[in-house]
Amino acid sequence: MDHSVAEALFSFSQRYLAAWQAAGYALPQDDQLSGYASPCVVRDSGQDVSWQPIVREASADFSNVEAGIELQLDSSITQFYGSQYAADMSATFGDIELLLLQVWSDEDLPQLQENILGHLVMQRQLKLKPTVFIGALATEQQLISVCNLTGEVLLETLGQAGERQVLADNLTAFLDALTPVVVEGQ
Numbered sequence: 001m002d003h004s005v006a007e008a009l010f011s012f013s014q015r016y017l018a019a020w021q022a023a024g025y026a027l028p029q030d031d032q033l034s035g036y037a038s039p040c041v042v043r044d045s046g047q048d049v050s051w052q053p054i055v056r057e058a059s060a061d062f063s064n065v066e067a068g069i070e071l072q073l074d075s076s077i078t079q080f081y082g083s084q085y086a087a088d089m090s091a092t093f094g095d096i097e098l099l100l101l102q103v104w105s106d107e108d109l110p111q112l113q114e115n116i117l118g119h120l121v122m123q124r125q126l127k128l129k130p131t132v133f134i135g136a137l138a139t140e141q142q143l144i145s146v147c148n149l150t151g152e153v154l155l156e157t158l159g160q161a162g163e164r165q166v167l168a169d170n171l172t173a174f175l176d177a178l179t180p181v182v183v184e185g186q
Contacts, residue, residue: 005076006083008175012100013053016089019180027052029184030087038105040085053086053102060103065113069120069130074148076171077132081112088136090181093167093174096155098135098144100178120148131156131164134171146171 020028031048033041040051060082066072086102103109116132123130131154135144144167145156153174157163168174 005079005171005175008172009080009083010053010055012091012175012178012180013084013086013089015178016091016180017052019182023182025182026050028087028089028182033087033104036104037107038085038087040087040104049087051087053084055084056082059083060109062113062116065117065120068117069124071120071130071148073132074146074151076151077134077146077148080134080146080171090183091178092181093144093178096137096144096167097181098137100135100144101133144174 016028027042027050029048029050033049033051034044034046036049038051039054041049042052043050059078062073062078062082081103084102085105087104088102089100091098091100101112103112119133120130130148131145132148133143133145133156134153137143141159142155142157145154146152147154147164151170152166153168153171155165155167168177
């Protein structure tokens with residue numbers, strides 16, 4: 001039986017927690033999020049935050065993005081960003097090191113939505129197939145994205161050419177194949 005993107009994301013989040021625990025931590029820690037409120041925060045020392053992923057009670061609404069670009073987002077994208085609160089999580093997909101982007105809080109969501117809308121507008125201007133980013137790489141010219149037309153997960157190189165390599169047939173398969181990486185101080 002196929003499972004949903006939300007279930008695959010939750011499963012990866014649990015593997016991420018287990019990786020931190022195996023590395024000797026009770027919970028993931030992040031020194032960039034101290035002072036930023038989130039349902040995820042378990043402890044904020046003023047220096048760093050210990051956190052855990054929290055399943056959202058109601059899925060986040062992306063109708064403002066869809067109306068702004070006059071395009072319906074693939075349901076895998078709205079499930080991915082709308083199903084839980086978490087900090088960004090480091091992972092590998094094969095030999096690709098990435099940061100899986102997440103929504104930290106309801107206050108974080110509007111900025112993410114503006115960034116998605118800006119990305120889609122840029123792609124429309126360049127006459128590229130629409131994608132929505134879900135992961136960042138060390139190089140600012142590449143990102144992990146979901147093709148809004150096919151649901152495929154892509155390694156995308158930004159720019160006029162719009163170079164894209166298919167990594168997985170869908171977001172569920174991509175999330176299932178991720179290996180968590182513990183990065184202290186993330």
